[in-house]
Amino acid sequence: MAADEPKRVWLTPVPEEARAWQGRSAGLVSRTVASVLDLGLVLAVLGVGYLVVCGAVLVTDPVRFHFPSAPRHAVVGLAIGVAILYFAVCWRISGRTYGDRVLGLRVTRRDGRSLGWARALLRAAFCTLFPVGLVWVAVSPARHSIQDLVLRTTVTYDWSTHTRMARE
Amino acid sequence: MDVVLGLAVESVRAGLRAGRRLHRATRPVAGFLLRPDHRVGQRLLALAETGQRGRKVALDELTAAYRKVVPVVAADVVRQLDLADLVTEVAAEIDLPEIIRVSTGSVAAETVRDVRVQSMRADEAVAYWTGRVLRPWRTG
Numbered sequence: 001m002a003a004d005e006p007k008r009v010w011l012t013p014v015p016e017e018a019r020a021w022q023g024r025s026a027g028l029v030s031r032t033v034a035s036v037l038d039l040g041l042v043l044a045v046l047g048v049g050y051l052v053v054c055g056a057v058l059v060t061d062p063v064r065f066h067f068p069s070a071p072r073h074a075v076v077g078l079a080i081g082v083a084i085l086y087f088a089v090c091w092r093i094s095g096r097t098y099g100d101r102v103l104g105l106r107v108t109r110r111d112g113r114s115l116g117w118a119r120a121l122l123r124a125a126f127c128t129l130f131p132v133g134l135v136w137v138a139v140s141p142a143r144h145s146i147q148d149l150v151l152r153t154t155v156t157y158d159w160s161t162h163t164r165m166a167r168e
Numbered sequence: 169m170d171v172v173l174g175l176a177v178e179s180v181r182a183g184l185r186a187g188r189r190l191h192r193a194t195r196p197v198a199g200f201l202l203r204p205d206h207r208v209g210q211r212l213l214a215l216a217e218t219g220q221r222g223r224k225v226a227l228d229e230l231t232a233a234y235r236k237v238v239p240v241v242a243a244d245v246v247r248q249l250d251l252a253d254l255v256t257e258v259a260a261e262i263d264l265p266e267i268i269r270v271s272t273g274s275v276a277a278e279t280v281r282d283v284r285v286q287s288m289r290a291d292e293a294v295a296y297w298t299g300r301v302l303r304p305w306r307t308g
């Protein structure tokens with residue numbers, strides 16, 4: 001910083017011991033835990049949706065009610081669709097899914113800008129259909145997954161609550 | 169030390185004695201000069217009244233000038249001060265967000281914080297060991 005530049009002080013809600021980590025690339029464990037939380041959320045949404053359908057069937061025809069069933073590939077397809085939609089919308093709007101929010105992570109482009117719709121959708125599809133790509137985080141010195149390398153994105157620690165990138 | 173104190177006490181006593189003598193000596197003259205029916209006394213009283221009036225006028229003018237100048241100076245000082253920056257610096261110096269967080273943090277927030285910190289440490293451990301395995305020639 002030049003001597004004549006005014007001194008800038010940033011107020012941050014981030015606890016003192018975590019401030020040094022902010023903006024650094026997140027590692028395998030944090031990202032895996034976040035993904036597991038997101039997977040749980042998607043499954044919960046599907047379960048709630050199934051219960052809603054059951055309730056609707058019960059209300060319309062209570063006498064001949066039985067739990068509706070669907071072909072396995074249809075259920076899997078629906079789950080994948082819901083997951084892709086969920087990831088894409090979250091990453092486009094706030095850069096973080098529920099799991100990312102709990103773990104204090106944020107998904108951005110390499111230059112720190114938020115993802116556009118196309119990139120968010122591609123990343124969501126790539127992460128959902130090829131989750132093993134996350135393992136590359138452990139190998140990559142820059143902690144990039146396969147998805148990050150292909151789509152030029154990054155996942156950083158960001159405990160701040162605002163939508164802008166945290167600064168140290 | 170005692171000698172100095174004794175000297176000081178004697179000096180004060182001598183001064184008081186001299187003052188009393190001077191007062192006794194000048195009392196008749198002062199009483200004569202300041203009698204209201206005496207011409208010199210009247211002159212002196214008139215002079216005193218003029219001085220009093222002048223003092224009052226000067227005091228009023230000074231007060232008026234003070235009341236005009238002070239708000240302008242104060243406004244200029246406040247304008248030149250970057251209060252927002254000052255407040256921000258003070259809040260950062262005392263780490264106000266940390267104080268608020270500690271005083272208002274819930275158990276759930278503390279749990280989330282612990283999970284985050286533990287995950288970050290686990291990330292570091294994983295990165296360290298994979299680095300040792302994959303890039304053993306690198307040190308540090």
